[in-house]
Amino acid sequence: MTTTADLPVPVPELEDRALACATRLRDASEVLLVSHIDADGLTSAAIAARALERAGIPFETAFENQLDADAITAIAATGHDTVLFTDFGSGQLDLITEHKNTFTPVIADHHQPADAETEYHLNPLLVGIDGASELSGAGASYTLARALETNDTDNRDLAALAVVGAVGDMQDTDGELTGANRAIVAEGIEAGVLEEQSDLALYGRQTRPLPKLLEYSNAVYIPGITNDQRGSVELLSGLAIDLKQDGEWRTWVDLSGEERQTVVSALVECALKRGVGPDSIEDLVATTYTLVAEPAGTELRDASEFSTLLNATARYDRADVGLAVCLGNRDAALDRARTLLETHRRNISEGLQLVKTEGVTTETHIQWFDAGTRIRETIVGIVAGMALGAENVDRGRPIVAFAEKSETETKVSARGSHALVDRGLDLSVVMQRASSAVGGDGGGHDVAAGATIPIGQQAAFIKHADRIVSDQLDS
Ligand code: C5P
Ligand code: C5P
Ligand code: C5P
Numbered sequence: 152m153t154t155t156a157d158l159p160v161p162v163p164e165l166e167d168r169a170l171a172c173a174t175r176l177r178d179a180s181e182v183l184l185v186s187h188i189d190a191d192g193l194t195s196a197a198i199a200a201r202a203l204e205r206a207g208i209p210f211e212t213a214f215e216n217q218l219d220a221d222a223i224t225a226i227a228a229t230g231h232d233t234v235l236f237t238d239f240g241s242g243q244l245d246l247i248t249e250h251k252n253t254f255t256p257v258i259a260d261h262h263q264p265a266d267a268e269t270e271y272h273l274n275p276l277l278v279g280i281d282g283a284s285e286l287s288g289a290g291a292s293y294t295l296a297r298a299l300e301t302n303d304t305d306n307r308d309l310a311a312l313a314v315v316g317a318v319g320d321m322q323d324t325d326g327e328l329t330g331a332n333r334a335i336v337a338e339g340i341e342a343g344v345l346e347e348q349s350d351l352a353l354y355g356r357q358t359r360p361l362p363k364l365l366e367y368s369n370a371v372y373i374p375g376i377t378n379d380q381r382g383s384v385e386l387l388s389g390l391a392i393d394l395k396q397d398g399e400w401r402t403w404v405d406l407s408g409e410e411r412q413t414v415v416s417a418l419v420e421c422a423l424k425r426g427v428g429p430d431s432i433e434d435l436v437a438t439t440y441t442l443v444a445e446p447a448g449t450e451l452r453d454a455s456e457f458s459t460l461l462n463a464t465a466r467y468d469r470a471d472v473g474l475a476v477c478l479g480n481r482d483a484a485l486d487r488a489r490t491l492l493e494t495h496r497r498n499i500s501e502g503l504q505l506v507k508t509e510g511v512t513t514e515t516h517i518q519w520f521d522a523g524t525r526i527r528e529t530i531v532g533i534v535a536g537m538a539l540g541a542e543n544v545d546r547g548r549p550i551v552a553f554a555e556k557s558e559t560e561t562k563v564s565a566r567g568s569h570a571l572v573d574r575g576l577d578l579s580v581v582m583q584r585a586s587s588a589v590g591g592d593g594g595g596h597d598v599a600a601g602a603t604i605p606i607g608q609q610a611a612f613i614k615h616a617d618r619i620v621s622d623q624l625d626s
């Protein structure tokens with residue numbers, strides 16, 4: 152029998168590519184590591200950084216919001232002869248290969264590849280694995296890290312960060328990680344850095360006071376609980392559970408297994424009584440991923456809370472803080488990250504409120520809103536995705552959101568559902584084609600994608616996007 156222990160990498164289909172990339176990196180005198188600024192990009196960079204360090208390969212790290220022609224030209228101008236791209240690069244392969252006389256690219260990514268060839272390219276989509284749901288950028292980076300193993304370490308401890316990246320890219324939206332991600336979870340468990348458990352699927356199990364856990368439960372909307380402080384406290388007070396300890400609210404992880412069961416049963420009963428559908432009720436419980444080497448009661452212990460903490464740094468120009476947290480700086484960097492998290496939370500909540508009060512404009516096949524300068528362009532996608540799950544936004548149509556990026560450019564973020572993808576939706580293609588029709592650039596995944604377009608082109612963009620979605624859903 153073949154066990155995972157016999158394989159050098161967790162994803163056998165990617166083994167040859169991972170080994171080729173690893174060999175090229177070992178041959179480099181020094182490497183520029185460039186990654187994407189979000190939770191998946193930060194964890195990708197942290198995994199690669201650790202693996203390069205352990206393999207004794209000198210490197211420098213840089214982050215980019217978007218890898219466009221200017222960014223790639225600037226990278227080429229740094230004079231590094233080997234550039235490792237993580238969590239992006241595939242979609243910009245055409246632009247990157249224009250610099251092939253200046254540097255050798257090594258790519259560990261999971262985005263839709265552009266039409267160009269390159270030698271060192273690790274991407275699940277090249278071997279028939281879904282890059283939107285089965286392997287993240289951090290998963291690709293982890294696969295590379297495993298191929299970079301040394302006599303001292305097999306790098307399996309880095310599986311925990313790979314899971315944070317996958318969860319940050321919302322690859323667990325069907326209730327658990329699937330596909331190639333499973334092998335990474337298994338390696339993390341074997342290495343003793345990860346635990347998986349079926350548990351309440353609400354955000355904040357490690358850090359939120361119990362009533363807040365229920366009140367902020369936007370994953371499943373329960374009338375009288377969600378956004379209802381009094382209702383949440385009332386439900387909990389009616390149970391035979393101590394809600395406080397030493398005068399402080401307890402959190403979910405403070406509860407015993409039996410106490411948790413009591414709360415879940417009460418919540419399910421309450422949701423049923425208030426007309427929540429069986430599918431939504433099922434969503435209340437999901438597989439959760441715990442980073443067992445991290446301190447209990449901190450954001451770092453839960454993959455979902457960890458990934459949000461990272462988005463709170465990277466999407467506010469502080470990727471350095473997020474990277475430091477990933478790499479184990481648990482003092483200054485963690486404090487800074489927590490402060491950024493408060494701002495991030497406030498911005499998300501204000502953004503959702505804006506969508507709620509102003510509503511969306513519905514076209515034949517899509518719906519959209521234009522936040523202008525009122526939502527930061529780096530988080531407008533997160534708000535769009537969360538709005539799609541909210542009370543009064545139709546889940547039957549993909550949502551497109553605009554935010555001003557600069558005086559000349561508008562950022563576009565689009566989010567769909569797995570049900571729509573099953574019917575033929577591919578937002579990566581929609582964003583690519585509709586943006587190029589108006590002089591912009593776009594890409595991403597079938598279920599979540601984005602673009603940058605010239606300012607003032609929103610209406611034309613929407614017309615193109617609506618027609619392309621119509622074609623996709625009909626065919
Ligand atoms: O560039 P990157 O691949 O990291 O971005 C993925 C984005 O897609 C994330 O913002 C993630 O939240 C979003 N996503 C989503 N729903 C999914 C999968 C991904 O909103 N099912
Ligand atoms: O910010 P990010 O996209 O990583 O958030 C992932 C999920 O975590 C969101 O879809 C949301 O359900 C939850 N979240 C939350 N409250 C926050 C931030 C995130 O409930 N302040
Ligand atoms: O920025 P946002 O979270 O909406 O991005 C969703 C997905 O679209 C990400 O995978 C991102 O890398 C991709 N994207 C892209 N080109 C852009 C903007 C976003 O490929 N111009």
Ligand code: ZN
Nearest residue numbers: 191238288320
């Ligand atoms: Zn990613």
